[in-house]
Amino acid sequence: MNSATPGRARPQRADAKRNYEALLAAGKSVFAQSGTQAPLEEVARRAGVGQGTLYRQFPTREHLFAAIMSESIDLLDRTARELLTAPDPWDALVQWLRLYDESAARYRGMTRVVAEGIADDSSPVAVACTPMRASFGDLFDRARAAGLVRPDLTALQLFTMISALPKDPERGTTVPPYLDVVLKGIKP
Amino acid sequence: MNSATPGRARPQRADAKRNYEALLAAGKSVFAQSGTQAPLEEVARRAGVGQGTLYRQFPTREHLFAAIMSESIDLLDRTARELLTAPDPWDALVQWLRLYDESAARYRGMTRVVAEGIADDSSPVAVACTPMRASFGDLFDRARAAGLVRPDLTALQLFTMISALPKDPERGTTVPPYLDVVLKGIKP
DNA sequence: ACCTGAACACCGTTCAAGT
DNA sequence: ACCTGAACACCGTTCAAGT
Numbered sequence: 001m002n003s004a005t006p007g008r009a010r011p012q013r014a015d016a017k018r019n020y021e022a023l024l025a026a027g028k029s030v031f032a033q034s035g036t037q038a039p040l041e042e043v044a045r046r047a048g049v050g051q052g053t054l055y056r057q058f059p060t061r062e063h064l065f066a067a068i069m070s071e072s073i074d075l076l077d078r079t080a081r082e083l084l085t086a087p088d089p090w091d092a093l094v095q096w097l098r099l100y101d102e103s104a105a106r107y108r109g110m111t112r113v114v115a116e117g118i119a120d121d122s123s124p125v126a127v128a129c130t131p132m133r134a135s136f137g138d139l140f141d142r143a144r145a146a147g148l149v150r151p152d153l154t155a156l157q158l159f160t161m162i163s164a165l166p167k168d169p170e171r172g173t174t175v176p177p178y179l180d181v182v183l184k185g186i187k188p
Numbered sequence: 189m190n191s192a193t194p195g196r197a198r199p200q201r202a203d204a205k206r207n208y209e210a211l212l213a214a215g216k217s218v219f220a221q222s223g224t225q226a227p228l229e230e231v232a233r234r235a236g237v238g239q240g241t242l243y244r245q246f247p248t249r250e251h252l253f254a255a256i257m258s259e260s261i262d263l264l265d266r267t268a269r270e271l272l273t274a275p276d277p278w279d280a281l282v283q284w285l286r287l288y289d290e291s292a293a294r295y296r297g298m299t300r301v302v303a304e305g306i307a308d309d310s311s312p313v314a315v316a317c318t319p320m321r322a323s324f325g326d327l328f329d330r331a332r333a334a335g336l337v338r339p340d341l342t343a344l345q346l347f348t349m350i351s352a353l354p355k356d357p358e359r360g361t362t363v364p365p366y367l368d369v370v371l372k373g374i375k376p
Numbered sequence: 377a378c379c380t381g382a383a384c385a386c387c388g389t390t391c392a393a394g395t
Numbered sequence: 396a397c398c399t400g401a402a403c404a405c406c407g408t409t410c411a412a413g414t
Contacts, residue, residue: 040407
């Protein structure tokens with residue numbers, strides 16, 4: 001469970017909770033199928049709820065994104081903390097970035113949303129990413145402290161840069177040389 | 189003059205030509221002020237023409253982009269051909285990429301449009317970029333042939349990658365380390 | 377307290393009527 | 396041949412009425 005997901009802590013009526021789950025499932029399905037620009041109307045329709053219910057549960061499209069991503073974010077967060085004890089700081093960093101790239105491939109356009117929202121601390125995506133950003137920051141700092149990364153680059157900058165790389169329209173991941181170029185380029 | 193700009197070759201009625209220029213100026217003004225997502229309605233309003241006239245002259249938003257960019261593209265095209273005779277192939281390549289980054293800063297969101305349209309040969313942006321892409325390709329190939337660039341990277345890939353880099357919201361150019369990271373990363 | 381769905385707003389696009 | 400601007404379409408967002 002990602003504690004940063006908004007509104008999940010306080011009790012809800014049973015039907016509200018059911019609708020929340022239905023909207024989440026519909027959102028995943030619609031975004032996976034039609035990309036992150038798909039009409040929200042379709043999400044409500046597929047969830048079998050009124051449009052107002054969608055807006056009550058997820059005030060903006062970004063709130064829905066954040067909720068959908070939270071499972072992947074939890075996994076990335078846990079993985080970053082595990083990799084913190086891996087013997088080679090550089091390999092650990094690279095391994096995490098490749099996992100991030102693959103995780104983001106599930107929903108077309110998702111990393112673009114992340115790249116755009118991450119700099120604004122008030123955005124739901126940035127809030128949802130907070131724990132993962134912290135653990136990735138640790139992973140990044142370990143590599144940088146070991147002199148394996150150029151000192152003028154921040155963890156947030158690298159994360160933003162990877163998120164913004166163009167995607168292969170078929171596989172959804174970054175085109176191979178792009179990631180390699182960045183990984184080579186961040187060395188000191 | 190960029191011969192790839194659509195519809196500029198055949199004769200037009202005087203008022204049509206006036207409207208074309210007015211729409212181009214209004215587009216520059218609106219996009220510079222409000223970014224590339226601004227309502228097209230505002231472009232027509234500021235040009236003092238009906239909406240239908242805008243759609244007649246520029247069937248899609250991308251067509252208007254392409255026309256607006258064509259002056260910058262011509263400059264970039266000429267510069268690439270000039271730099272082809274510069275003594276150092278690597279410096280010439282870097283110099284051109286920095287010029288591209290600065291040129292793109294004038295209209296917020298413009299390089300994103302380029303990054304998205306460039307892969308589709310039928311897009312107006314791709315058509316407008318054709319001569320520039322060819323001359324940049326020569327500049328790139330010269331550096332690669334000299335063994336200064338990794339051999340598995342294409343000119344189009346590098347161009348796309350640079351275009352997609354996140355921008356500083358204030359200056360409009362890429363955040364400094366991003367460009368440096370890519371330039372270091374493309375070395376063999 | 378939450379849900380529904382009609383109504384509204386916004387803006388891209390089309391097209392009948394006009395010059 | 397081109398222009399105008401009202402009309403239409405699409406979709407995000409709000410809100411009055413219902414449970």
